[in-house]
Amino acid sequence: MKTLFAAALAASLVAGAAFAQTTPAPDATPAAPAATAPAPAATPAPAAPKHAMRHQIRVDLRACQKTAAGQGLKGKARFEAVQDCFAKTHPKVAKARGCRFEGRSQHLRHSKLREFIKSCIAKPTTM
Numbered sequence: 001m002k003t004l005f006a007a008a009l010a011a012s013l014v015a016g017a018a019f020a021q022t023t024p025a026p027d028a029t030p031a032a033p034a035a036t037a038p039a040p041a042a043t044p045a046p047a048a049p050k051h052a053m054r055h056q057i058r059v060d061l062r063a064c065q066k067t068a069a070g071q072g073l074k075g076k077a078r079f080e081a082v083q084d085c086f087a088k089t090h091p092k093v094a095k096a097r098g099c100r101f102e103g104r105s106q107h108l109r110h111s112k113l114r115e116f117i118k119s120c121i122a123k124p125t126t127m
Helices: 002-021 050-070 075-089 091-105 110-122
Strands: none
Touching: 050 075, 075 091, 091 110
8 A cells, every 4th residue: 555655656746747847839930029119108017916015014014013112102002103104104904904993893793894894994084
């Protein structure tokens, strides 16, 4: 049984390596020179991938937390300082987070929480 398993494992590794080393056939048409087709100047940049935006949000939140820690704030004062700092850099995300905190304090979960967050975000902010 052990030899059968070892043989199957070895065969899968060899087959995987064989597939990984195959290269597609080169294209028969020659590539056009870059100088003949200049890119239009008004082309908008592609949107950042979702994971890049999430990473940036995390980085900005950590920066706000470090700033509050550097000021020596603790407890509720620190929490409010982080929220204010984060709201300046990402106002939409900060509003969604605030709505989520509010919904969780009302013990909402799953679809009810999502509906609450959507309705909360849609409300105009009053200052």
